[in-house]
Amino acid sequence: MSLTATLIAQSIVTAAAPNADALPGTAWNCSYNDAEGNAFYLEGDFPEAPKGWDPNTGLPTKIAGNGKEMFLGNKEVNAFESRKDIRTYAVSFLHGDGSRYNLIFDFVKDSHGLSTVTHYVPSADGRGKLHAYATGYCNSNFHALGKGKIIK
Secondary structure, three states, rough: OHHHHHHHHHHHOOOOOOOOOOOOOOOEEEEEEOOOOOEEEEEEEEEEEOOOOOOOOEEEEEEEEEEOOHHHEEEEEEEEEEOEEEEEEEEEEEEOOEEEEEEEEEOOOOOOEEEEEEEEEEEOOOOOOOEEEEEEEEEEEEOOOOOEOOOO
C-alpha cells in the first residue's frame, strides 16, 4: 500500500458521532454461572444517555450483587444499541493484576436476555489469552425516556 493510500485510509476512520437522540436507560438483574460452576448474580440500573452524549464515553453506573468484589461498585457502561425491542450494553474494566474483564449485556424487551463475561489476561510475549468467565440469564426493565436514572 502506498503512503498516499495509507494516509487516505487513515483519514476515513472517524469517531462515532454524538447521539442524535437521548437513549433510554435499563434496570436489570442477571444470574450467572462461571466456568468453575459457581453461581452469582449482578444487578443495576444503566442510566439514560442524553442527546449529544459521546458514545465512546462511558456512563457512570453502579453494580450490586453477590459476585466477586471486582464486579461490584462504580463502573462505566457503554450503550451500544438502544431500540424499542433490544438494548446492548458493555462494561469493561481493568483488574489490579493488569487483566481486563468485559461484561456484555443483550437485553430483549418483555423477554429474557443474556450476558457474557470474558477475562483477557495479557502475557509477556504479547499474545494474551481471552477466557470465557461466565454466562448470565437476565431480566430487564426498559425505561421510557426521562423515567430512569438520568445523567446530565
